[in-house]
Amino acid sequence: MARNTRKTAGGTAGNNVVPFPKQSKLNIGVVILAVVFIYAMVCVATYLSREQIQSYQVREGSLVENTRYTGVIVREETVVYSTGAGYVNYFTAEKERVAVGNLVYTLDSSGTIKDYTELLNADENSLSDSDKEEFRYLIDTFLEKYGDDDFSAVYDLHTTLTSQTDKLVNSLLLENINSLYDSTSSMIEYHYAADTGLVAYWIDGLEDLTAEEVTSALIEQTDYSRTELVSNTLVSDGDAVYKIIPSEKYDLVITGVDEEKLEYYLSEEVVQVRFLKNDLELWADVSTTTNSLGESLLVLSFQSGSVNFSTDRFLEIEIISEDETGLKIPVSSIVEKSFYLVPEEYVSYVEEENAYYILVETYGEDGLSVARTEVEPYSLKENQYYPDDTSVSQGTRIYKLDSSDIYQVYTIGTLTGVYNINKGYAEFRQITILEQNELYAIVQSNTTYGLSAYDYIVLNADAVSENDFIYE
Numbered sequence: 001m002a003r004n005t006r007k008t009a010g011g012t013a014g015n016n017v018v019p020f021p022k023q024s025k026l027n028i029g030v031v032i033l034a035v036v037f038i039y040a041m042v043c044v045a046t047y048l049s050r051e052q053i054q055s056y057q058v059r060e061g062s063l064v065e066n067t068r069y070t071g072v073i074v075r076e077e078t079v080v081y082s083t084g085a086g087y088v089n090y091f092t093a094e095k096e097r098v099a100v101g102n103l104v105y106t107l108d109s110s111g112t113i114k115d116y117t118e119l120l121n122a123d124e125n126s127l128s129d130s131d132k133e134e135f136r137y138l139i140d141t142f143l144e145k146y147g148d149d150d151f152s153a154v155y156d157l158h159t160t161l162t163s164q165t166d167k168l169v170n171s172l173l174l175e176n177i178n179s180l181y182d183s184t185s186s187m188i189e190y191h192y193a194a195d196t197g198l199v200a201y202w203i204d205g206l207e208d209l210t211a212e213e214v215t216s217a218l219i220e221q222t223d224y225s226r227t228e229l230v231s232n233t234l235v236s237d238g239d240a241v242y243k244i245i246p247s248e249k250y251d252l253v254i255t256g257v258d259e260e261k262l263e264y265y266l267s268e269e270v271v272q273v274r275f276l277k278n279d280l281e282l283w284a285d286v287s288t289t290t291n292s293l294g295e296s297l298l299v300l301s302f303q304s305g306s307v308n309f310s311t312d313r314f315l316e317i318e319i320i321s322e323d324e325t326g327l328k329i330p331v332s333s334i335v336e337k338s339f340y341l342v343p344e345e346y347v348s349y350v351e352e353e354n355a356y357y358i359l360v361e362t363y364g365e366d367g368l369s370v371a372r373t374e375v376e377p378y379s380l381k382e383n384q385y386y387p388d389d390t391s392v393s394q395g396t397r398i399y400k401l402d403s404s405d406i407y408q409v410y411t412i413g414t415l416t417g418v419y420n421i422n423k424g425y426a427e428f429r430q431i432t433i434l435e436q437n438e439l440y441a442i443v444q445s446n447t448t449y450g451l452s453a454y455d456y457i458v459l460n461a462d463a464v465s466e467n468d469f470i471y472e
Helices: 028-049 112-122 129-145 152-187 216-220 259-268
Strands: 055-057 059-074 078-081 086-090 103-108 188-192 197-200 233-235 240-245 250-254 270-275 281-290 296-302 314-330 335-340 348-350 355-364 367-375 377-381 384-387 397-399 406-408 412-420 427-430 433-436 440-443 456-458
Touching: 059 216, 059 440, 103 240, 129 152, 259 270, 259 281, 259 296, 270 296, 314 433, 335 384, 355 384, 377 412, 377 427, 384 412
Parallel strands: none
Antiparallel strands: 055 456, 059 250, 059 314, 078 240, 086 103, 086 233, 103 188, 197 240, 250 296, 270 281, 270 314, 281 296, 314 440, 335 412, 348 355, 355 367, 355 397, 377 384, 397 406, 412 427, 412 456, 433 440
16 A cells, blocks of 8 residues: 655654744843942943042131241340450350359460360269269150250250350369369469359340341351351460340341231231240230331240240241131132022011011913012012022012012022031031131021031032032
């Protein structure tokens, strides 16, 4: 029996399985994860690329504007000269005050005291335990107070240690001077103070300087020189041996002060001065004079403190100008904002609600009407309110309460302020600047519509706009 066979296009009869291409299954979880990842990357990139908002907590403070100057000391100074030749040895420490009749120095024409002093300096056992303890105390005190920005303290330590050494040597000399005197007879002369005052062992030729003789060239110290008067040195008849500063009073004369500052200091009459050498602060009377070159000179007169500067001719100082006190804010936080002005008589205040209202003309389906609208005024100046820009705009018509008068808004005013962020968004607050320098401003505290201590404001105000939400 014959068997019927049927061929298909793809093969022989009986093969009924037709292959279909596989369909890929979409995993919705992977898609969501990818979208979230991309969104997160966009957010991170946006965050990193934009300027970061920084906050600042308002605190009370003041502006201290210190101006630095170099001045020359003008004071009464009397130079004492030697009446003979020989080796000079000092028995009074520099900066020490002497009275009339106190021993200041000896003049040894034989050199005996000089030899004995050198012997003492070479003798390590000449210092007692108490003497060594004194030196340790001076050095420890220096180390406790020393800072890298105060290198001048090293020179002060050197001066102090030298003075202490001279004191000890002179003390030993005085203990043995009688035996030395017996062996050298009249070769040692004793010289006593003829006046009362501070002793200084240096000269510079400016002992008779007056304020009117000070010039800018002198303060620049281009040709300035001074001579130190040292113990155990050979002097001739007529040489300077020491000088006396009889008074605590002295003047510090300064050149190159600009006219505006000069007038300000004169108006103050007295100013506070900080000496950079030792951070001492003193008050000085202010006056001015003019030198032969026509330069205006600032003269600061002190009544005390001469002992601190008896070894100085030139001093660097800061004049401390402490002005207004109030709330201290950075200049970078200050912005200007424009407002449409509304006359005071068109604004009503409801005390029970602690709210301000205006009557605004509006147009609706029923035609012309007047709506009572709450406003937030930022300031009231010269009978003009500065309301928020959500309630009025250019051309807004406002009705006066209990009157038929109408005012159309058109005048623009500007207020200075900051962005307060206590509520989490940038809210403009007006400020009244009392004083300002390059970095900070002092503003009036507790003003209506203004700032109070401990408020938070935007530090970099140019990075935000009003009503922006702040995410730090």
